[in-house]
Amino acid sequence: MIHLNAHELFNKIKNKEVSALELTNAFITHSKKTNAVLNSYNLITEEIAINTANRVDKKIATGEKLEIFEGVPIAIKDNICIEDIETTCSSKILEGFKPPYNATIIEKLNAMNMPIIGKTNMDEFAMGSSTETSFYGVSKNPWDISTVPGGSSGGSAVAVASGQAPLSIGSDTGGSIRQPASFCGIVGVKPTYGRISRYGLMAFASSLDQIGPFSKTVEDSAHLLNILCGYDFRDSTSQNVKAEDFTRDLNRSIKGIKVAIPKELYNSSLSKEVKDYYDQLINKLSNEGIIFEEIELPSLKYALSTYYIIAPAEASSNLSRYDGVRYGYRSENANSLIEMMTKSRSEGFGDEVKRRILIGNYVLSSGYYDAYYKKAQQVRTLIKEDYKKAFETYDVILSPTTPTPAFKPGEKTANPLEMYLNDIMTIPVNLAGLPAISIPCGMVNNLPMGLQLTGNVFEESKLLGISNQLEKILCFKLNNSFIEGVL
Amino acid sequence: MSWEVVIGLEIHAQLKTNSKLFCHCSAAFGDTPNTNICPVCTAMPGVLPVLNKKVVDSAIKLGLATNCKINSINEFSRKNYFYPDSPKAYQISQFDKPICLAGYLNIMVNNELRRIDITRIHMEEDAGKLVHQGSDNISGATHSLVDLNRCSVPLLEIVSEPVIRSATEARLYMEKMRQIIRYLDIGDGNMEEGSLRCDANVSIRKRGDIKLGTKTEVKNLNSFKSVEKAINLEIDRQIDILEDGGTIIQETRHYNEATASTTSLRSKEEAHDYRYFPDPDLVPIVIDELWIETIRKELPELPEAIQKRFVNDYNLPTDHSVRLTSIKKLAEDFENAYKNRKNENITPLETANVALKYYDYFLSNNLDFSKSNHASFQIGGLTFLVNTSTVSSSTITSILPDIVNTNYDPIEYVKEKGLAQVSDTGELKSIIQDVIKENPGPAEEIKSGKMQTIGFMMGQIMQKTKGKANPGLANKMLKELLGIS
Amino acid sequence: MYFHIYAIHSSYVKIFFVMITKETIKHLAVLSRLEFTEKQLDNFSHDLENIFNYAQMLNEVDTTGIIPSSHAMPLQNVFKEDRVIPYHNIEKIMANAPLEESHAFRVPKILAD
Ligand SMILES: [Mg+2]
């Protein structure tokens, strides 16, 4: 049962083949068993999951109609606030923090009676591409536990890929959903900025952060997006757009669609092996009547530099609230206020977080603001304009999700810049606020690879429709036998 | 050596809103610590700010009332600094795009008009409160307690150009600002509760110099008296230093009202670098002409305009009209009392005199005039009594304690208490004749030209009538009866 | 004050070599309320130097007259009403305080000895 996708599971509950409680218990049992190896959870929230499952079963007993995904379990990245449930961002500095409120998306999931089975591991404050910066240790990629699952939403990707949960929630600031989805062979979606409320998402870089789903299929993500999206008055950057059904284009034909491949992403950073693989793939898809054209988006060359100025700048300010005064970790080794704050932060944050705080404070410092921060914001404008122009002609933009398949822990930690280069495909999308998806497209070196499709703003339905058709053509199947192998 | 004083004021005015700037907590003053708080204003992880529209409206109001240009594109920025009263470790404020720019206010200094230029007005959030424990002040404290009730209450920061030339000017400017804030009804301007505060940047230079001297910032000025006192202290201190050949250090100084002195706040090791940048959690505020015009239409008549009108329409002396407009309610109560006058021949000046007497009574007894709901009605009644010589104007002063803060009709009151003046000539005549008979000596003195003795005789008449004799009439009749008129 | 930028050459575009000294990191650390060992100072100055030298490529881009983007999506005039909605879980906020006294957050003395 744990191998089934969300839609299949929902049908089983609806048809009373299995109770919501039985189903939830099956995932909790599997999660507990496998977590020792995969380290995908920071916390398994058995009690609240069972309470929710019981609510669903009561509904079934009284003959009430279920709405889609009621009773289907879900795992939540540990940077999304759940009232009374320890939420840590995988950081020591938030040890023991119990949010006094629910994130907007948690309210939505609760209203939909989806059992939350745990908080998933991540890079500390979502800063990283491998979960290696987690205070609680790296998560393991279920395809090969000697490799990383990607990050920062690594734990959420592992949970879905390993059958611990049929669905999970991540957040994506520079690729933190799409990159681990690619590494773990599953679907991950970053919606248009402002589609999903950020209220309750512990901020990394406010103008880039966006919550999104992980699932085994494109269709499951489309259904989950229907639940997650919507205007929220508590988030000033929330988009007040009319609700739409993201499944509406799933069966639309993709014959004749125009797909752009930006040279800046495709040619520069790929190994020959990976390039050859994608060339082959594109050939195959061309035979299905899709029109591919290579294009130039000149400003994309500067996206990584732009990102690594803007994101740390926002982060340095966002993370200043962790000062030991109101919540989280407070150092005992201080006898003045400034010492308390300094030691709490120095002992509470890991090195990658500190590095980005330093970068952020540098680029915002007086005398450097114009040369770095303002410059990056101007280049950001150019990146947006480049995309805008491309979408006048093309339906979607395609690239690999990552330059390489999953790597080994420690491989890129010595040189931060090399780790940052791993995000080169995914970062431009966040700068422009666009929706993008990663779907599994095959294997390189026995590890999954993802295909990234980027759509125009608010064109999630179209993006999901095309992705769904590609999913059928690519016929990638999650191989869950490794789970038994691991045990 | 002749020194010129250069002062710039940064006024912080707390706005009268129900809720805070970015959350729905109450903005009320003085509640139990940490009872008006929520996840947003305590900066719990994951929360987001949403702007209170009333604050923008209030800022536009003040901008228009102080002759500012309203910026069409506004932005909030983060001012980054660590301190426990600032839970996000940044203050959401406005930096390079403030809402109001380049305005001014006119003040009267020694009967001369002075224009005080305003650099900018911007919106920002207040900080929380630190209560130091184990000592009266920060330096001896063993630890401190953080109360976030006040955190994120909306403020307008009003920055003047360094054009103020004396401590008195500074106080007058600040008083004028408070008057306008109160007229606009956007803040209560209460300095004791901290809803109006200011920091003064003070420097001096040789008269004729163009270059500004090194300035110091004087903080903790929480009454008009302390604004004037602290600035004068600082001017004297700076002059003493310079005349002794010393140099002024740029620093922040704290005014201590109890000791009437300023002390240097320990200079921090780090240079201030607030790393301002646009807050990505908030979106720009675009103010178009329509919005500005809508606010302009809502603006009340401002004190300067009312003063002019009182002088022109009612022929009131400038001094009267200035005093009548010191607060909006008094101006309104006066005008209503005059418009509803009970006698056609009642003059604006008569009404104004009574109104000012009425208001002075509240001031000198520390009563809250804003709560006197029957002021206009009672001023009207009292003016009628004076106009008809029913009571003397000194009698009014003695009636006030009994009637203010009641709904008593003064005319009824005087009738009930039998306070009406004796203006019956027949009755007065016989009383005066009695007095003359009883005091033949003084009577003779007056007849022989010693006019000072009239006062003594009037006193005798007042004694006999228990103060109710119409003094003008009595005086006139006394002279007639003594044959000297 | 601790920052140094050296121009190494300039022909078509300005290319700078950015030097991040340990002093720079120390200054940033004070601003960030962080403290570092000598080794960390070395490492971070090296890391930041690499990152900022990589980012120098932005100098190739002509951004004259380009409006900076603070946001991913254009939005303006988002407001809340001026209405009080009391928050009822204050005790859950206070329960997270590392040290509470008299219903307030207790912090060590502000001024060091
Ligand atoms: Mg300020």
Ligand SMILES: [Zn+2]
């Ligand atoms: Zn609040």
